Amino acid sequence: MTPHQHSKLDEEEVLLAYSAEHTHDHTTLEHYLREYPDHAQALVACSIELMVGETHSGEIAEVSDEVVERAWQRFQSAVSLPQGESVANPFATLNPAAFKSLAKKLDINNLLLIRIRDRTIDATTIPLRFVQKLATALDATSEVMMSYLSNPPAMVSEQRFRSSVKPAVTEQITFSKAVETSQLTQAQQDALKALQD
């Protein structure tokens, strides 16, 4: 792998590569910091996460069948997406830093942007002016953006594999509801409500 290829790796891949190293000492971390300066903060945070290890909260942990089922549905949706899907996805090329920066640019938080990206919001309820802002920020046209947002949510794509539990269809929520429940500040909520057509 050449240094040029290295620079193309996104944060998640860099951290996973670091985690798979035999040792996690000063030398390894410094090597990665020099190789991937763009991901320095993530690498430092990750090195500490690995050093600290798992700390137990003492809380009683329980994983419900519903939680496992949701993960299974997410798998099914992703595995049944056509290979060309990413081409039409305006978010596809964003790395975590760019994703965060987009949220900041739009004056929203990551949670709302994730909901928009994953199409858990009914596209017909998203204000057109917001779609235009989003399209401009992603260097896409409003048409492409709207077409992407109008696709079914990731969780309700074609079910290719049968599950032992009947899969529940994820209901899309309205833009207003998403704004109210995405932990935005009041000022952010007001600004988004003002965009309503």
Add this chain to the structure above:
Amino acid sequence: MPEPLKRKTLDGTLYVRPPEIEAWIKKLETVDDVERLRQFAASVGHVPTEALIYFMRTAWKNGAHGEFEKIFRILMRRIGLSLCSAISDSSMVNARGIRDEIMGRFAERIAKDCKVRTALLDAFEVRFNMAFAAFRKSALRQIGGSVVDTVPLGEDGDHGLEISAEVEDAAADFLSGDPSILDDPAFRSELMAAINSLPDDQKKVIGLLIQGFQIDSKDESVMSIARILQCDERTVRNRRDRAYKTLKNILQKEIA
């Protein structure tokens, strides 16, 4: 014979599973899928998650989708438990939603690995806990979860000029003494939990100090903490001293 991994490390060598994982895989290859699933689900004689991942990928490759789904669900249950511990309800705002999102992202990663076979899960067959901690950290950075503050922030700003003698003393006698104290598992465990509870900026400074980085250097080729964190040397020292004070208080309470 377990199929070798395909991904390479920075120095160009192929990822290699630890011998104990290879041994588990070889052992499990000698039993049928029903017995394997029984062992995966059993709470006694815990099969390492690295081996679980190996057999899940193999099931997909062989078109055994029923077996794949069963292993997938066992894996997700394990991951869910691990996430409950790492992102507890008391440590983070909307912890449940964040755990769900991380599990969902991991499910998508599995799907990509199934579809394009780009060795996306190789790191998880080497050391699962390490790889998943890295994956979780990356996902958390993107999702932007808010930590519930458990440690009061220091009164001094990063650029405060005065550092009390008490804090200086704490800094002097903590860690800077005998590093072998870190070899004591009980102390190390307490210390790591205490470090984990520090505010992020202080945690980074302490983490880098423990890993042997120096605070600052006039030599530009030296990767110092100030250079890595892109702040001045005084800021680093202030964060360190505030962290030392907090750690000392926590550890003294634990010992008392």
